[in-house]
Amino acid sequence: MDFSLSEEQTAIFEMAHDFGQDRIAPNARAWEAEGTIPKDLWPDIGALGFGGLYVSEDNGGAGLGRLDATLVFEALSMACPSVAAFLSIHNMCAKMIDAFAAPDLRDRVLPGVVSMNTVLSYCLTEPGSGSDAAALRTRAERTNEGYRLNGTKAFISGGGYSDAYVVMARTGDDGPKGISTVYVEDGRDGLSFGGLEDKMGWKSQPTRQVQFDNCDIPAGNLVGEEGKGFTYAMKGLDGGRLNIAACSLGAAQAALNMTLTYMSERKAFGQPINQFQALQFRLADMEIELQAARTFLRQAAWKLDQGAPDATKFCAMAKKFVTETGSKVVNQCLQLHGGYGYLADYGIEKLVRDLRVHEILEGTNEIMRLIVARQMVAA
DSSP: OOOSOOHHHHHHHHHHHHHIIIIIGGGHHHHHHHTSOOTTHHHHHHHTTGGGTTSOGGGTSOOOOHHHHHHHHHHHHTTOHHHHHHHHHHHHHHHHHHHHSOHHHHHHHHHHHHHTSSOEEEEOOBTTBSSSGGGOOOEEEEOSSEEEEEEEEEEEETTTTSSEEEEEEESSSSSGGGEEEEEEETTOTTEEEOOOOOOSSOTTSOEEEEEEEEEEEEGGGEESSTTOHHHHHHHHHHHHHHHHHHHHHHHHHHHHHHHHHHHHHOEETTEEGGGOHHHHHHHHHHHHHHHHHHHHHHHHHHHHHHTOTTHHHHHHHHHHHHHHHHHHHHHHHHHHTGGGGGSGGGSHHHHHHHHHGGGTSSSOHHHHHHHHHHHHHHO
């Protein structure tokens, strides 16, 4: 088995890392304070090919595999996991359009999506349906011209900020087979947004409820077929779970790197604190855990690329393991910084706050355990 990255994969990682350190890292704290990411950043990211990472080359995308994409998110999250995670959401939406939309819709919207002149948000969760996503209540009723949407989506990254929304809505009966996916451009009558959510982390991502009140869209904005929207949404989540895990991995690696530097400079009892064996053991534990998480993540991504029958199980396992490892590591890094870790100037406390939500979104880690257990029992 060859665990090394190819030259192309190394180049992808280095390109994403260099961009992140140059354009994102110096601004991450300011963007967090402002509660937004400058819109002019996204076309520059699109110019690198990161706006359609796994959109097919025939449709203008980079045509990368899921393993390649995790390298991008790991590298970018070393600069800011909030920005990297928002890009993951956009790419999840882009892939759904590439894979399932009719040619007319695909040709109309994908050029702007891939270039990131059109930024997308993913709208599945509702106030009353989180882990039980198939219980969503937002409806898309047929009209003579298309569909009329009514309902509310919750916790939407990019709500009131993005240029368009990929929305899962009910077109049929209760249950997953009654759900369809539609594309809703910003500015449509009947589309509005709740107040800005005051969150623990991911503060640079504007997060609001997305509300539909007799919001009319044309029939051509249906993505794929009626009744298959829940299937489309779940297919997107396997890759999204890998990306979020990669964001945890990259941020935790950045925290460990910062901690190594800090411990070489911080002195106590007459010597740098990296010379104390008890603290060296903690450094070693974090390195071991991150390397294990990285290997597990890349194995799961490889399985998804190969279409392995147990890919969903491995994506769920990797998401659970890597996000919890990331949170554990950044918390330990804060502890090793002592009181300085609690100060914003050192950058560690932001990572602690940003990574906590990774254990909740793209399916809570409790749901990841459920997916794994069900497949174990079924086998």
